[in-house]
Amino acid sequence: MPFSSLIDFLGTFAFAISGIRLASGKQIDWFGAYIIGLVTAIGGGTLRDLLLDVRPFWMLDPNYFIATGWALLATLLFKEQLLRWGNTLFLFDTIGLGLFTIVGITKSLEAGLPFWVCVVMGTITGSLGGVIRDVLLNEVPLLFRKDIYALACVAGGAVYFGCAALQLPKEITESAAAAVVILSRWLAVQFHIHLPQLPPIEQNPGKS
Amino acid sequence: MPFSSLIDFLGTFAFAISGIRLASGKQIDWFGAYIIGLVTAIGGGTLRDLLLDVRPFWMLDPNYFIATGWALLATLLFKEQLLRWGNTLFLFDTIGLGLFTIVGITKSLEAGLPFWVCVVMGTITGSLGGVIRDVLLNEVPLLFRKDIYALACVAGGAVYFGCAALQLPKEITESAAAAVVILSRWLAVQFHIHLPQLPPIEQNPGKS
Amino acid sequence: MPFSSLIDFLGTFAFAISGIRLASGKQIDWFGAYIIGLVTAIGGGTLRDLLLDVRPFWMLDPNYFIATGWALLATLLFKEQLLRWGNTLFLFDTIGLGLFTIVGITKSLEAGLPFWVCVVMGTITGSLGGVIRDVLLNEVPLLFRKDIYALACVAGGAVYFGCAALQLPKEITESAAAAVVILSRWLAVQFHIHLPQLPPIEQNPGKS
Numbered sequence: 001m002p003f004s005s006l007i008d009f010l011g012t013f014a015f016a017i018s019g020i021r022l023a024s025g026k027q028i029d030w031f032g033a034y035i036i037g038l039v040t041a042i043g044g045g046t047l048r049d050l051l052l053d054v055r056p057f058w059m060l061d062p063n064y065f066i067a068t069g070w071a072l073l074a075t076l077l078f079k080e081q082l083l084r085w086g087n088t089l090f091l092f093d094t095i096g097l098g099l100f101t102i103v104g105i106t107k108s109l110e111a112g113l114p115f116w117v118c119v120v121m122g123t124i125t126g127s128l129g130g131v132i133r134d135v136l137l138n139e140v141p142l143l144f145r146k147d148i149y150a151l152a153c154v155a156g157g158a159v160y161f162g163c164a165a166l167q168l169p170k171e172i173t174e175s176a177a178a179a180v181v182i183l184s185r186w187l188a189v190q191f192h193i194h195l196p197q198l199p200p201i202e203q204n205p206g207k208s
Numbered sequence: 209m210p211f212s213s214l215i216d217f218l219g220t221f222a223f224a225i226s227g228i229r230l231a232s233g234k235q236i237d238w239f240g241a242y243i244i245g246l247v248t249a250i251g252g253g254t255l256r257d258l259l260l261d262v263r264p265f266w267m268l269d270p271n272y273f274i275a276t277g278w279a280l281l282a283t284l285l286f287k288e289q290l291l292r293w294g295n296t297l298f299l300f301d302t303i304g305l306g307l308f309t310i311v312g313i314t315k316s317l318e319a320g321l322p323f324w325v326c327v328v329m330g331t332i333t334g335s336l337g338g339v340i341r342d343v344l345l346n347e348v349p350l351l352f353r354k355d356i357y358a359l360a361c362v363a364g365g366a367v368y369f370g371c372a373a374l375q376l377p378k379e380i381t382e383s384a385a386a387a388v389v390i391l392s393r394w395l396a397v398q399f400h401i402h403l404p405q406l407p408p409i410e411q412n413p414g415k416s
Numbered sequence: 417m418p419f420s421s422l423i424d425f426l427g428t429f430a431f432a433i434s435g436i437r438l439a440s441g442k443q444i445d446w447f448g449a450y451i452i453g454l455v456t457a458i459g460g461g462t463l464r465d466l467l468l469d470v471r472p473f474w475m476l477d478p479n480y481f482i483a484t485g486w487a488l489l490a491t492l493l494f495k496e497q498l499l500r501w502g503n504t505l506f507l508f509d510t511i512g513l514g515l516f517t518i519v520g521i522t523k524s525l526e527a528g529l530p531f532w533v534c535v536v537m538g539t540i541t542g543s544l545g546g547v548i549r550d551v552l553l554n555e556v557p558l559l560f561r562k563d564i565y566a567l568a569c570v571a572g573g574a575v576y577f578g579c580a581a582l583q584l585p586k587e588i589t590e591s592a593a594a595a596v597v598i599l600s601r602w603l604a605v606q607f608h609i610h611l612p613q614l615p616p617i618e619q620n621p622g623k624s
Binding site: 020021023024025026027028029030031032033035036046050053055056059062065075076079082083135136137138 | 343346351358
């Protein structure tokens, strides 16, 4: 774990809140909301660990389940205030994205994978939870539609391996990469920076 | 296998029927219906085995594919009668839920996992198939919306470890836990017991 | 690898194009389109490798990511021409289906699995990418609704084991099986051959 478990807890909490909030108003009950929050927080790391063929991280530490419980409780108790706390939650969420990306890269490096696979695994760790959340809520994943999200993970991964190529110390490499993830996402949201969208293309009805 | 394979067959049959019925009337062809029935029946155990890093159970026994074939045949031949058989199918389905949950717990215990992970794995075994079914049919999973379903698995898991802590014999522990899953689900449906739903929460447009 | 990597590249390219085209006009940005194209191309083989408990094939070869990049570029540059190229792309896609199915069968045989599991794994390898694509795009998978697609993989798998039972040489077995996949799919599309659809069945509201 390259960062303190406090940041890990806050990232999980913020990811879970983002799942629970999107579940609200969709006739989903408390337990369903808990599961959606949980899957948002741990879905990416779970696929990463399956792909790496290691024991899923959450089997070794119940704190991910506990943080999601706190997220549900906070959402139920303070739903009036959540909008006001939007920026704080966005901060946690973005820090969580940076952290999860670096954890994904580090675990993949330890498994002996080449650098480009590590960047993919960092991106999966940071992004997939939100994709599963949107699929469960029956929406086209936000990730594909707007904001710089997965691309921020890719940028952070590139910086990680740039720093590693320069033989910078591990702490600096990890901090710089996380900072790039966090800053890319933050700047993209602040300044409404989007990638261009794919224009409509005529479809060939014979394909499936 | 803690129960007879007849119960296993009936549970698979009932899970597959629930998938095939929900697929009906959605312009899905026979083979598509077969696949949806199959995934409903084996989806949960497949993720469990991936997470446990053991060979997926259905690779060792073609009966799950055969039971799904019988389910498709029964649905096609007796579609008029299916509604009348609703209670029998619900009974199979609920017994299957209890059985699958216990199988999930037992396999996870054998893998040396702590008790709370075993409860999670039992719940995944019993519930995930229905979630995949609903995602494939492009609906918000029923599991999140109504009825006590996954929560019945959690309750059964708690009873399992309660009995185990009292050092009751394996047979009694497993039977009691399965009975609690089946009874919780049965009572919830009979008496329309639901968890409260998550109220609408104002969304912060900056999050994705 | 039973076929040349050129065919592998073309199959990946065609699968990726089918993902990117279906993503067009849905307010999906370039990076989202890239990911959907990638998942369409590698999703089936990834689940196969997870089920077989081997390292996912794309971790060993960046060409799958590169072919998807070319597919995105081609889609953006030549979107006017794509419809006219429909038959060529359909040819690649169908050849890719045949190839991916055989790769799935061969890898599963090497893992020591019984023949019917190998047919299932070949079908997963060829078909699952398109299912994930449709789930991400929030549609009921085309696979379940029309055309002979997964069934062509099953037919090819049956021919594979028929040839193997006759002790035909490996090259002939693989070519015959791939040809059957390709021909079944091609003929089904040319002559609008469909399986019957599942009729509507009255639903029992108590089930979830």
